[in-house]
Amino acid sequence: MMTLLGISPQLLFGQLLIGLINGVFYAMMSLGVAIIFGMLRIGNFVHGAQYMLGAFGAWYLLHLPDLFPGLGLPSLGYWWALALVPFAVGLIGAGMERLFIRRVYDLEHAYGLLLTVGLAMVIEGLFNVGYGAAGQQYNIPDSLKGGVNLGFMFMPYYRLWVIVAGIAVCIATWYTIERTKLGAYLRAATENPDLVRAFGINVPRMLMLTYAFGVGLAGLAGVMAAPIYQVSPQMGQSIIITIFAVVVIGGMGSISGAIFTGLMLGMIEGLTKVFWPQASTTVIFVIMAIVLVFRPAGLFGKETVAAHAADMSTARPDSILENGKLWLVILGVGGAILPFLVYPVFGMKMLCLALFACAYNLIFGYVGLLAFGHAAFYGSSAYIAAYTAASWGFPTEIAILSGVAVATVIGALFGWLAIRRQGLYFAMITLALAQVVYFYAIQAPWTHGEDGIQSVPRGYLLGVIDLSDNMNMYYFVLAIFLIGFAAIYRIVRSPFGQVLKSIRENEPRAISLGYSTERFKLLAFTLSAMLAGLAGGTKAIVFQIASLADVYFMTSTDALLMTLIGGVGTLLGPVVGAVIVVTMQKEFATLGSWVIVVQGTAFVLCVLFLRKGVVGTLEDWLAARAERRRIAAGGEPAAIARGAH
Amino acid sequence: MSAQASLAVRDLQGWYGESKALHGMTFDVARGEVVTLLGRNGAGKTTTLRAIMGLLRKKTGEISFNGENVAARLPEYIARRGIAYCPEERGIFASLTVEENLFLPPVVAEGGMALDDIYALFPNIAERRNSQGTKLSGGEQQMLAIARILRTGATLLLLDEPTEGLAPVIVQQIGAVIRKLKERGFTVLLVEQNVRFASRLADRHYVVEHGHVIDTLTAADVAGDLERIQNYLKV
């Protein structure tokens, strides 16, 4: 049999076919994400969960008699699912738009992403509770069983159907948007929604229908995917990050670009599986990095007006809660007492995560960039610290510093790639880059895959103090936390911090004053990665393990959630957020998968009702109280009459 | 006049965020009239049109159109009552062809102009119907922006500085168009800085400064005393 570069045509075409199938799903999904982003300016992170709903919808219809015994319901097969499920999922999407997403249109883009992250956690968590990690089997419909031998390969009918139907749906969508009257409304509303409303078109309803359509497309993809992949609660989570990367590569503003990029990348992924299997999980993310260097707007993206850093900070600089020196002392004293009140290991977990959240807050709160991949820095540092301590016998403090060094280098590299884009893009890019680290950790032999690096010795501090004693370890961790906390306070209140503040508040003006703002953002991002690395390395020593969970994107989500609950851009917010989240995780630990549901709900509630977080709200309340008292004492209202002209 | 007024604005106050832009605008536009709002940049003319159209959210006061107070209504509702808006920046959609731009605003009532009449009024647009919207010249874009709101059956047209940045010959054409629209019975509320242009078209002028009307002039006033009006605009 003829071979190509030592590879049999069966393997080559087989993988190309799988790649093409994946590409069809990428195209359908990124099409939905691109439409939703274009019209609603929402980075629809819940798209993966909606795709999963589609697959489960098909499975439910098939098992109607088992699910509702005694009602005499029929079992509805694949074709019924294909007809009904996309509408049902679209309807759910419409409901979500109405109830949640509509409320964040007028807010910073970051909130849309955070909201959909929360919704994804809730939906996927609920299915996890119901079905666990195990996948459900869904059989290929009888009418599409079998296949045809093409000579060089065997082509199953179902796969052929998916390719043809998927591409047809993509083309139909493209046609609708680019060539019909309805599409003209959509395109016009994307450009100038106010004017379209002023023509008498109900744009809010159109936004809802657009969202429902994009979601329905995900549902359709889910139904089509059900017989190919396992129907499992996790199926959406793994695909959504890839979809975000596809969207970044394709660029916004081009429907055909999204379709083409999706198909292309699926095939490239398939080819990589043939020639360099280890790289196949990361190839899309690496391509994304390369595209970002040479074409920041994406392959088909139109030049967009640069969005600038967003001021999401909720802090009042003059509040007593922002007095770093005071709180350093209070946290020091409180931290010293803590191990007598709670189990020291629990205290250490709190401190590590609080430091992690503080590090994250440096970039999210103080610079206004929604980074979404801090797990990469936290986790890589954990791995390096664990490995150097366990395998090379590094002293504890050197092991942690090694981890910090690696996290800093990765941070500088990722920052350099991501800082070219702003807003939602920045989030998608950091998320995708972090996935590279995650997949590397899955495959590299030295990280021991699912097991992680275990039994890391805690060692002796400075060769003297035995850290295997929990109290000794605790005070060491407390010292590290306080150093990190003080460092962040110093960074924020330094000449450099002043420039960061100016960038956050008015980036065009900062540029006009002569600041090359990207360099400042890059340094801040690198410092943030470094401190996240400090938290991760310390955590690996405390718990004597570095595992995949540390580099998984849920860890990035934790940092976000802690910062959000506590108060973005406040001094104490991340600490308070860490205490709340860690306590919550401990209290709900017995509930298993419900923890994810609870965390997702917390996300949603925070975005909708507590955007200032606990500390931000408290600072507002204190300021309002002080003002009331001053006026009661006969003082003048502080605010000068606002200029009216 | 108020009895048959098509549009009556009473004590309209409006804000952009925290800054107040309208300080009690009060004026009328009777059915079939062409009325201008004159005034310097930043006087609140555009804001007034946006408020009438429902695009300015934070506002108080009364905007009654054909007897119905629409001040609290959404833009899509107001449009369907028969008010059409041609914004200052023209708002031609770049991703739409000329024809798609033209057909975008839905018909809200009977009695809109027929397509042939529109093309007769704007021959350039007929020629370039398949071009991309923003490939048109500034003048053609302005024509298109006006043309597309004539089909819909709206009776009150809000035109925001239709002559801005255009060559005199185009300004003349637009003047001729507005005159024809008046003949056809459209009511027009025009925002202008080009006084001479406005003075040849309008039945009445309201001079706006600092978000309220400081003077009302009839066409006769202006014809007799162009100086007076120029003084308002020139400082």
Add this chain to the structure above:
Amino acid sequence: MSAPDNNQADNIIEARGLTKRFHGFAAVSEVDLDVRRHAIHALIGPNGAGKTTFFNLITKVLQPTEGTIRFNGRDITAESPAAVARRGIVRSFQISAIFPRMTVAENVRIALQRPVGTSFHFWRPESSLDTLNGRVDELLDAVGLLSLRDQTAAGLPYGRKRALELATTLALEPELLLLDEPTSGLGGEDVDRIADLIRKVSANRTILMVEHNLSVVSKLANTITVLARGKVLAEGTYAQISTDQRVIEAYIGGEE
């Protein structure tokens, strides 16, 4: 500074053939403009004439489609906005550009801070910038904001915000100051105050301003360029411009 030459004016800015097209629409078209050193040069014209676009070209916020810009004889056409700012071309904005949640003093200090060279020093305390306080107070005093130095900028009335913006801009000691409608949106007294301020700061400095208020222009500017439809319509002193028939037509509308 180039050698004095009686035949050739000492120009700080020389723009040649400057053109900017958006989607094929030329907002600025083949504009030649010289700005003499130490002049107060006003750019006027009806709405949509391309004044703000031209401004954005000079400060490199927009990249010209065609043409070159020379600053002190050096071609700056390809430079970034921040680099141009560091050369000494500093602009103000039409919408007041302040840092709303910083104090009045911090707003000015952020501009003074860059030349100190510690802007990347994340390990230094903020108090290392206290040496700038004297200069901050001088600048605030010059614009009449000294008594409000510790207020948050967001709480200032609009006129005061414009004054603060001007103080911040002046802190950079710009060789060329670009003012985009410095009096827009201001009431009578505020207009006079800002106009006085501009005159005061014009010593040893070149100012290029876009301005709608012609009385301000007539009081301040020694050269006026009138733009219309993206092109230069006329140039000269206020007396020359105000009697120019083409200018009058452009402003109040041409004969039909």
